[in-house]
Amino acid sequence: MMRPVWLALMVSSAVFAANNNDWPKVGEDCNAVFHPPNPPPPPPKLVNRVIPCMTGFFTARPVHLTVKSIVPGGGFGIGPTFIQPLEHGKWQQQFDATGVGSLRQFWWTEAKFIASHDKFGQNNSARDRFAYSVHARARGLPRMVYYGIGPNVGQQNLVNFRERDVAAGGDVFNPFSAWFAAGGRIESLWADVGGVTDPGLRSIQTVFNESTAPGLTSQPNLIHYEIYGEPRHTRGFPFDYKVGFNFYQDHNTGHYSFRRFKVDGNHVFHPFNRDNVLTVHNRLTISGMSSGNAVPFFLQETLGGSDIDGQPTLRGFRDYRFRALDLALIQVEYDHRVWGPVGLLGFYDTGQVAVKASDLSFANMRHSFGFGFSIWAEGRPMFRVLVGLGSGEGRHVYVGIPAF
Numbered sequence: 224m225m226r227p228v229w230l231a232l233m234v235s236s237a238v239f240a241a242n243n244n245d246w247p248k249v250g251e252d253c254n255a256v257f258h259p260p261n262p263p264p265p266p267p268k269l270v271n272r273v274i275p276c277m278t279g280f281f282t283a284r285p286v287h288l289t290v291k292s293i294v295p296g297g298g299f300g301i302g303p304t305f306i307q308p309l310e311h312g313k314w315q316q317q318f319d320a321t322g323v324g325s326l327r328q329f330w331w332t333e334a335k336f337i338a339s340h341d342k343f344g345q346n347n348s349a350r351d352r353f354a355y356s357v358h359a360r361a362r363g364l365p366r367m368v369y370y371g372i373g374p375n376v377g378q379q380n381l382v383n384f385r386e387r388d389v390a391a392g393g394d395v396f397n398p399f400s401a402w403f404a405a406g407g408r409i410e411s412l413w414a415d416v417g418g419v420t421d422p423g424l425r426s427i428q429t430v431f432n433e434s435t436a437p438g439l440t441s442q443p444n445l446i447h448y449e450i451y452g453e454p455r456h457t458r459g460f461p462f463d464y465k466v467g468f469n470f471y472q473d474h475n476t477g478h479y480s481f482r483r484f485k486v487d488g489n490h491v492f493h494p495f496n497r498d499n500v501l502t503v504h505n506r507l508t509i510s511g512m513s514s515g516n517a518v519p520f521f522l523q524e525t526l527g528g529s530d531i532d533g534q535p536t537l538r539g540f541r542d543y544r545f546r547a548l549d550l551a552l553i554q555v556e557y558d559h560r561v562w563g564p565v566g567l568l569g570f571y572d573t574g575q576v577a578v579k580a581s582d583l584s585f586a587n588m589r590h591s592f593g594f595g596f597s598i599w600a601e602g603r604p605m606f607r608v609l610v611g612l613g614s615g616e617g618r619h620v621y622v623g624i625p626a627f
Contacts, residue, residue, distance in 0.1 A: 245283035253279070289321055292623055294364055295529040295542040297329035315339045315352075333360040342398050349398030358410075359391040366419060368543050369427055371435065372520060374576050374587065376545065378616065384427040384439075386521055388414040392447070402456055408449040412471075414442040416521055438519030443475035464488035471522070479519055481512035489627050497602055498560040503553075504627045509580045510548040524550040526574050526589070528611075528619055537572045538621050539591025539611035547576035551583045554627070558597055558604045566597040566604060572611075589614070595621070 280288050289304040300323030309316040316338040324330040339354040364386040370376045392410025399405065416438065418426035433440045451467030465487045473479040490503040508524050526536045527544025536552055537544070552574035560566040575588045595609025611619040 244285060245279065248279070248283075289323055291323055291331075292533055293323065293325055293329045293331045293362065294367075294531050295533065296366070296368065297364060298325035298327045300325040300329065300331060313340055328365050329363060331360075331362040333358065335359075344399075347399070348401040349404065350401065351396075351398035351404060353397050355393065355395045357393045359389075361387075361389045363387045366421075366424070367521075368541075369431070369436065369520065370544060370546065371431070372523065372547055373578060374545055374547065374582075374589075380430065381425070382427040382430050383419045383421075383424045384416060384521075385419050386414065386416050388412065390447075402454060404453040404455075406451055406453075408447070410447050412445040412447055414438075414445075414519070414521065416442050416519075436520045437517035438479060438521060442519065443473050443479060445479065446472045446474060448472070460490070461492065462488060462490050478516055480516055481510055481518045483511075484509045498566075500556075500558040500603065502556045502558070502627060504556075505554070506550065506552040506574075508550040518548055520546065523548055524576060526550060526552065526576050528621065529623070533623060535572075535621065535623075535627070537574055537589060537591045537611075537614070538570065538593055538609065539572070539614035539619055540589070540616060541619060544616075545576045545589075547578050549577045549580045549583060551575050551577075551588070560599050564599045566599050567594070568597050568604070568607065568609065569594045570609070591619075593621075 281290070284306050286303050286305050288301060290299055290301050292298075293300045302321065302323035304319065304321040307318045309318060316336070318334075318336050320332075320334040322330070322332040335356055335358040337354065337356040339352040341352055342349045343353055367384050367386055369380075369382050369384055370378070371380045390410050390412050392408060394406065394408045396406035397404060418428040420426070427436060427439065431439065448470045449467055451465055453463070453465050455463040465485075467485050469483040469485065471479070471481050471483070486505075486507045488505055492501040492503075493499055494501055510518055510523075512518060523546050525531070525543045525546045527540035528538060528542030529535050530543070535554070552572070554570065554572045556568060556570040558566050558568045569592070571590070571592045573588045573590045575583055577583045591611050591613040593609050593611040593613070595607060597604035597608075598606040606624055607621065609621050611621060
């Protein structure tokens with residue numbers, strides 16, 4: 224599956240490379256590593272010659288290497304990214320295509336066209352740009368985990384399933400002012416979910432069925448509609464929120480149509496100076512559906528480690544440990560840069576999933592805490608390695624790029 228994607232990216236790059244090619248400069252940088260110039264001038268230190276060479280492999284246009292986490296538990300994937308700017312007057316336009324695969328046989332591909340324009344409105348105080356995009360994404364997830372639905376499922380329920388999904392659609396985003404923006408999305412979703420064949424794993428259909436894992440027996444095409452607003456404030460008491468309403472429409476039987484209200488917000492403070500960051504993150508998800516309908520288990524919210532989009536949740540638990548329709552999550556993290564790009568951090572997470580929104584309660588929330596170190600760039604933590612504790616189920620190591 225990945226070979227055709229990579230081949231297409233390489234062929235496309237050859238077409239556009241004439242006016243969008245950084246590789247001659249990368250070649251010069253790498254040549255300087257193995258054939259340093261003779262003095263005078265004095266040759267730069269080896270590290271100063273190696274960094275531009277290595278950086279070019281991951282930033283050069285039109286094609287460079289990309290390393291990214293596909294989903295938690297799927298490992299890091301590596302593959303080519305093709306970038307082609309398509310400037311048109313006041314519009315900044317770009318076409319991107321990426322395909323990566325991991326040693327665990329997880330894969331992810333995406334093609335996206337993005338266009339942005341300076342904010343509209345003469346008195347608009349926004350710093351963001353108006354933007355729209357069209358995207359198509361596919362991914363193969365051969366070994367996902369499932370414990371069941373609800374806040375109290377046990378580890379003994381662990382099973383595995385496979386998932387392959389495709390999404391195609393478009394987004395629009397408009398900043399109305401410095402304190403408010405809004406946008407929307409419409410996309411079509413196709414999923415193929417089933418059991419695993421590895422004899423060393425317990426497959427989902429041996430323990431669960433359609434009533435305990437909705438969507439296991441059939442996965443109809445869903446149309447996803449989203450509309451959202453983004454209130455934000457940068458002075459005094461800073462906040463940055465996204466409040467959205469989502470509707471998933473089952474165009475086959477209607478059985479899997481459902482609604483989802485979601486609030487996701489951050490409060491970022493600098494208690495002493497710019498080398499200290501205190502982040503308070505909170506998230507609330509409430510789902511609803513008509514009588515007799517169900518939310519597919521693979522589209523339900525999860526707590527534990529990170530969710531399928533790489534968002535950290537209860538970092539002391541395993542990935543996807545708890546799953547249900549509704550979710551409440553509060554996270555507090557303190558990052559302190561101690562030397563150069565290296566920082567230390569500590570965090571506390573508390574949250575709960577529930578089958579009914581009325582069951583969400585602070586008294587029933589689960590907790591985790593931990594510590595680790597971070598790599599800073601551009602004045603903020605850009606990469607974290609941490610250990611989550613407090614779950615009562617052992618330690619959980621988290622490695623990744625901050626999602627809040």
